[in-house]
Amino acid sequence: MTALPQERRVVTAIPGPKSQELQARRTAAVASGVGSVLPVFTTRAGGGIIEDVDGNRLIDFGSGIAVTSVGSSAEAVVRRASAQLQDFTHTCFMVTPYEGYVEVCELLAELTPGDHAKKSALFNSGAEAVENAVKIARAYTKRQAVVVFDHGYHGRTNLTMGMTAKNMPYKNGFGPFAPEIYRVPVAYGYRWPTGPDNAGAEASAQAIDMINKQVGAENVAAIIIEPVLGEGGFIEPAKGFLPAIAQFAKDNGIVFVADEIQSGFCRTGQWFASEDEGIVPDLITTAKGIAGGLPLAAVTGRAEIMDAPHSGGLGGTYGGNPVACAAALGAIETMKELDLNAKAKRIEEVMKARLSSMQEKFDIIGDIRGRGAMIAIELVQSGTKDPNPAATAALAKACHAEGVLVLTCGTYGNVLRFLPPLVIGEDLLTEGLDILEQAFAGV
Structure with missing residues (x-):
C-alpha cells in the first residue's frame, strides 16, 4: 500500500525542534483562528502512519478527520x-x-x-x-x-x-x-x-x-x-x-x-x-x-x-x-x-473488545459507542455521568506524546474519538490501544 514503514517511532519530543521552528513561522503567517490538534508538521503519510519533519512516526487514529480512509497515499x-x-x-x-x-x-x-x-x-x-x-x-x-x-x-x-x-x-x-x-x-x-x-x-x-x-x-x-x-x-x-x-x-x-x-x-x-x-x-x-x-x-x-x-x-x-x-x-x-467494509468491522471488533476491558479497569469511561472504524469513548467523573473534559484532554495529550494521534469531540468536550484509516495494520491498531491503556493508567 505505501513505501512508508508501518511502525511507530518517537525520536524527539513531540512536537520536535523542526516542528517548533515551523510553528514559529506559522504563528507569524497563518491566522490564529485556524487551530491544530497537534502542531507536528507532516512530511509523509500512508497506511496507518504519519511521519513528521523530525522523523517521528505517529500511529494515525484520525485519518485527517475521517478523510483518508484508504490511507493518505493510496496507490x-x-x-x-x-x-x-x-x-x-x-x-x-x-x-x-x-x-x-x-x-x-x-x-x-x-x-x-x-x-x-x-x-x-x-x-x-x-x-x-x-x-x-x-x-x-x-x-x-x-x-x-x-x-x-x-x-x-x-x-x-x-x-x-x-x-x-x-x-x-x-x-x-x-x-x-x-x-x-x-x-x-x-x-x-x-x-x-x-x-x-x-x-x-x-x-x-x-x-x-x-x-x-x-x-x-x-x-x-x-x-x-x-x-x-x-x-x-x-x-x-x-x-x-x-x-x-x-x-x-x-x-x-x-x-x-x-x-x-x-x-x-x-x-x-x-x-x-x-x-x-x-x-x-x-x-x-x-x-x-x-x-x-x-x-x-x-x-x-x-x-x-x-x-x-x-x-x-x-x-x-x-x-x-x-x-x-x-x-x-x-x-x-x-x-x-480491499473490501474496506469488512476491514472497518474488524477494526470495531478489535477496538471494542479492548475498550470494554479498559472500561472495567477505569470507571471514568462512561460509554463506548460507534460502529466500524468510527468508535468513541465518553469520559465522565468517577461514579457519575458528569462530563470529564479535563481527563479527555489529558488522555489525548498523553497519547500524542507517545506518538499516537487521537482526536476529541463531543458537545461537552469529553469524548475521545477513533477514526483510524481502514487500511491500518492490526499490529498498529493494537499498539495504539496499548498506549491508550497506559495513558489511562497515568491519568
Whole structure:
C-alpha cells in the first residue's frame, strides 16, 4: 500500500525542534483562528502512519478527520489523480464537462441506499454539500423551514453554522445566522433521562411533536441528520429513532436528508451508515472519505428532487474538479478491491473488545459507542455521568506524546474519538490501544 514503514517511532519530543521552528513561522503567517490538534508538521503519510519533519512516526487514529480512509497515499488514488494532472487540471464542469464527473455520479447512484433513479451534483466541501441539499429541498418543496437536531454538526458556512448545535468553537461571535432553522431533540441513549431503551421512541415523539407545534410540518422543506452524529460525540441515535423521523418526513412531503459526510464510504462497516436501520434517504450528502484526501463533496438523491432547481441554479467553479474526481474513482476502486467494509468491522471488533476491558479497569469511561472504524469513548467523573473534559484532554495529550494521534469531540468536550484509516495494520491498531491503556493508567 505505501513505501512508508508501518511502525511507530518517537525520536524527539513531540512536537520536535523542526516542528517548533515551523510553528514559529506559522504563528507569524497563518491566522490564529485556524487551530491544530497537534502542531507536528507532516512530511509523509500512508497506511496507518504519519511521519513528521523530525522523523517521528505517529500511529494515525484520525485519518485527517475521517478523510483518508484508504490511507493518505493510496496507490489507485495517486495513480489516477497523477494521470489526470497530466491531462488537464480544470475546465469547470459548467463550461466544458468531462467524463470523470459523470463517472463519480454513476458510482454514487450505484452505492448509495435505495434502488430508485438517482442523480448527483458535485461540490468542494461538506458544508457546501449540506448547503446545496437545503437549496435543492427548498426548490423541490417550495417550503423554507429546515429541521436539525441537538448535537448535530453540519459545517462552518453561515447557513451550516446555524444548523450546527455546538457554540464553541463553531458559532461563537459569528452571528447572525440564517433564519428558518429549527432544532429538535435527538435520541442520545447514554444521556436520555429514562434510559437508552426508551430513547428511540421518546425522542422521536418529542421531535415530531415540536415540529408539528412550533414549525408546522407543512412548512418544512428538509429534515437533516447525521446517521451517526460526528462532532457531537459519535452518538448513534437509539434504535427506532431514525426510521420514525424518516417516516414522518415521508408522510408529510418533507425531504429527508442523511448527512453522511463523516460516516460514509465504509467508515461504519457499511457503504453508508443509513443502511444500518434500512433508511433510504431522499438526499444524501457526502465528502471527507469520498476522494482519498482531495477536496470533493456530493449531494445524491431521488432524480425528481435533484432535478427541481433550474438549470444553472447549482454549481461552483471548482465543484467536481477533474483531479478530485479521478482521486474519488481511485478511492472507491480501493474500497471495493480491499473490501474496506469488512476491514472497518474488524477494526470495531478489535477496538471494542479492548475498550470494554479498559472500561472495567477505569470507571471514568462512561460509554463506548460507534460502529466500524468510527468508535468513541465518553469520559465522565468517577461514579457519575458528569462530563470529564479535563481527563479527555489529558488522555489525548498523553497519547500524542507517545506518538499516537487521537482526536476529541463531543458537545461537552469529553469524548475521545477513533477514526483510524481502514487500511491500518492490526499490529498498529493494537499498539495504539496499548498506549491508550497506559495513558489511562497515568491519568
